[in-house]
Each structure stands twice: as structure tokens, then as C-alpha cells.
Amino acid sequence: MAQALVYIAAALLIGLGALGTGIGFGSLGGKLLESIGRQPEQGPALMGKMFLMAGLLDAVPMVSVGMGMYMIFLVAPGIGG
């Protein structure tokens, strides 16, 4: 029972993290293309800033994937015995 709850928690952790980041990356990339379409000469500068934001955005799901993997492979076997 407790083990199953750990798996569900890990699934929620990874899934919701992916969901939010998917929306975030979608709007990030969309806005970048829009801005480059308007001002192509700003492209390289915007690209650099986009990668900064991507790094910030990427941290959340990566942490949740890491914690999820930790729960699946270390916490759950420990509880299940």
C-alpha cells in the first residue's frame, strides 16, 4: 500500500512537472519566434536570453524527475521490503 502510494507520488511529480514545463517551453519558443519574426536583427541576443530562461525553466522538471527516480528506485524498494 505504502509502496503503491510512493509510485503514484513519483508519477504525479514527474507528470505534473512535465506538464508545466511543456506549457512553459511552448510559450517560450513561440514568443522567441514571434520576436525574431518582428525584429530579425535581435535574433542572436534573444537566443542567448532564451537559453537563460530555458535553463531556469528546465530546472523544475529535472529536479522532479530526479526526485521521482529517487523515490521509484530507492524509497519504494525500501518500503516494500
Next chain:
Amino acid sequence: MSSEAKSSTDYIQHHLQNLAYGKLPAGYHRHDGKVIEQDTWTLAHNPQEAKDMGFNCLHLDTLGWGIALGLILSFVALRVARTATVGKPSGIQSFVELVVEFINNLVNETFHHKNRLVAPMALTIFTWVLLMNLMDLIPVDWLPLLAVQVSGNEHFFFKVVPTTDPNATLGMSITVFLLMIGFSIKQKGLVGFVKELTLHPFHSGKWYVDIFLIPVNLVLETVGLVAKPVSLGLRLFGNMYAGELIFILIAMMFGYGLLTGIFGGVLQWVWAVFHLLVIPIQAFVFMILTTVYMAMAHDVAEDH
């Protein structure tokens, strides 16, 4: 739980344990049944012992790799600076110039105050964190197995990537935090700093209203201030830790026969390529946020 799953859990746990050197209290029962008679500084032989060391514990592998990489970096940079020439630069000189110029431009863009510490600090943070993160690309078992061979101890813990240890990343971010507070006080004075904390988002100008706003402001600003170093350190740690954990999980596939091994090899390559993007981005984010925080500390806000 089957013995296979048990051993894989052991494998992951072994890879996630630092080489801890710390103080065990008198009367402590070691994992092999021995009882310690007096307080001793010793290496931990399993995760539980490392946990029981508590505060008096040094992670020798994190410290060692961090210092070693820092020394390599300083040595290379010093050599290049000594032999720098305007004539025909060598490949390494061009590369170092490229990096220095890149950081210089970035800091000039984000930091508009007079401070001779910020740009060198940004350069150091970027290159050092990048090197520490790059240790992640070395296959997870190589260096730990080598360490086991050299030390002759089968339970020798060895974690190669310093940034997968929260002690390293939070240590850096707390240093940045202290510098931030220091520069803030230096720039605005102690009164200015306290004013920034107490009168910032809500401010009316009438003292009898302000008295009720100050606690609210203090809570909001303190949370904002403390969140900065915590998120800075945990972001880097979380990314590298997750990456390392997935490398370890992929590495486990090599033990399950030829086909799984080949598939694991492909997966490892794919993940390494993706990680090649994550590694510099995280180093870059750490560096640029440090610079931005420094700029915020120097800004004398006149908007309230």
C-alpha cells in the same frame, strides 16, 4: 523483493554516497559490530555511518575534486596569461580569450556599477562550475572502480561530480548571498539596507500607517532574500543530481545481457548529448544570476 532488485538498490545507493570523513561518537556500534571506545575521526563504511556523523563530516571526494579542478583551471589560466602574445596566439590562448571576452560582455550588459570583483567572480564561477559539471560526462563507474582498485577497499565510496553534492552548490550560493548582503550594506549603508527590507513594497509616507506595513514588508522581503541563495544552489544541485541518477540507472542496464547493454549504450550516448546542453546552461545560469544579484545589491532604489 527479489535479490536482483535489492542489489540494484545497493548499486544506486553506493553511487550516491559521498566519501565521508567524520567524527563518530564514543560507544558507537560500527556496521561490522565493533564498538568505538572514544570519539574518532574516520571514514564512513556505509551510508548509515555517514548519516550518524551528523555535522562533523567532510566529503573528501567533493572537496578533493572541487579543489583539484580549481587548481587545474588556475594553472591553465596562469600559463596562458604568462605566455600570452599579440603575435600569433596559440589555440588555448584563443579559447581563453574567447571565454574571458564572453563573460566580459555579459557582465558589462547586466552590471552597470563600479566593482572590480564582479567580473572575475563571474568568470571563476562559470569556468569552475562548468568543469565540475563536466565530470558528469565521465562514465559513472570508471573513476569509482579506479578508486576501489587504488585504495584496495571494496566499499570505498567515491562520487566524482562535486556539483551533485548539495554541500558544494549551497556553499557557493551562500558565499554569493554573503557578498550580496555585504555589497548591499556597503553601497546603501546599514540604514539603507534595513530600509530596503522594511519599507519596500508597501510604503505610504505617513509614519502611523507605516508602522503597520513594516512587519508585512519585512516578511515579504526576507522570504525573497532567503529564497535567492536557496534556489540558486538547489537548482544546480537538482539538475546535476537528476542527471547523475539517470546515468546511474542507465549504467545498471549493462549488467543484464548483451542486447540490453547495447541499448543502454545508445541511451547513455543520447543522455550524454542532452546533458552536454544542460551542463553549460546550468553553469551559465549560476553565473548570470550571481551577476544579476550583485547588480541588485548595488542598485540604490529611489522608487519609494
